[in-house]
Amino acid sequence: PPTVVVVLLFVTLLGGIVFAFAACQNRRPSPLPPPGPPSRIDLSGWKLSIPVPNKKGTPTLLEPAYTVDPWMVADPTGGLMFWAPANGVSTENSEHPRTELNSLTTFNAGQNARTLRASVTLLQVPEDGEGIILGQIHGTDDISSVPYVMLRYQKDQVKVVVKQVQDRDDHINYTLLKDVPLNTRFDFTISDLGTGEMTFAATRGGKTEEVQAPVPAPFMGAPVRFQAGDYQQADRPGGAKDGGRVIFHQLAEAPGAAP
Numbered sequence: 001p002p003t004v005v006v007v008l009l010f011v012t013l014l015g016g017i018v019f020a021f022a023a024c025q026n027r028r029p030s031p032l033p034p035p036g037p038p039s040r041i042d043l044s045g046w047k048l049s050i051p052v053p054n055k056k057g058t059p060t061l062l063e064p065a066y067t068v069d070p071w072m073v074a075d076p077t078g079g080l081m082f083w084a085p086a087n088g089v090s091t092e093n094s095e096h097p098r099t100e101l102n103s104l105t106t107f108n109a110g111q112n113a114r115t116l117r118a119s120v121t122l123l124q125v126p127e128d129g130e131g132i133i134l135g136q137i138h139g140t141d142d143i144s145s146v147p148y149v150m151l152r153y154q155k156d157q158v159k160v161v162v163k164q165v166q167d168r169d170d171h172i173n174y175t176l177l178k179d180v181p182l183n184t185r186f187d188f189t190i191s192d193l194g195t196g197e198m199t200f201a202a203t204r205g206g207k208t209e210e211v212q213a214p215v216p217a218p219f220m221g222a223p224v225r226f227q228a229g230d231y232q233q234a235d236r237p238g239g240a241k242d243g244g245r246v247i248f249h250q251l252a253e254a255p256g257a258a259p
Contacts, residue, residue, distance in 0.1 A: 035066040041250070086243045099230045107224060115191040115253065128234055136227040
């Protein structure tokens with residue numbers, strides 16, 4: 001009879017809705033741990049990217065940033081300890097998981113003076129020796145997928161990689177420090193002088209090495225921001241314990257060029 005058919009259709013439709021709702025519930029990401037104890041580093045001007053999938057399957061962004069175990073926790077000395085596994089969720093334009101702070105302040109490359117300062121100790125690098133990117137000047141807006149300055153620790157060296165174009169891998173390497181083993185503290189600065197020039201410096205044991213480089217023409221005037229943290233670069237990830245671990249004892253960005 002028609003009434004029976006209508007009832008059966010309603011029950012079938014209701015069952016489908018319940019099933020779909022349950023499926024959506026199962027796809028929800030696991031809840032994050034609550035915020036941990038703060039460090040003495042001011043996080044108010046940053047957001048944090050962690051290798052935990054959100055509803056879209058991309059890295060979770062915490063804005064404003066806060067400490068969250070095990071990705072970024074307060075170090076006993078008052079700094080921040082970052083952990084980024086070699087196996088984890090990554091952004092659409094990268095194969096490397098990261099735990100990284102992204103500045104909420106943008107500036108125009110080569111036209112606004114701005115400086116990133118940090119003091120770090122590397123505790124662990126990926127097993128394949130590809131190292132960790134500790135600091136970046138990264139594109140925003142239309143070039144949000146393009147990093148163009150990367151300060152990298154790899155094989156006991158600290159170097160800066162500067163991309164020369166936006167759309168392919170054409171870059172120049174500048175070596176700042178050599179013979180820097182794990183568990184060695186060093187300082188670094190990345191500074192846009194606002195004059196079309198940049199300076200990069202690293203200090204260990206009271207000795208500073210500095211280089212100056214031009215802002216590449218394709219990036220001149222482009223909107224950019226600083227990023228800092230543990231952007232590990234493993235190309236051949238190992239087990240669950242493989243990844244990068246680094247302590248930031250100090251971290252700050254400010255207007256103006258480095259002295």
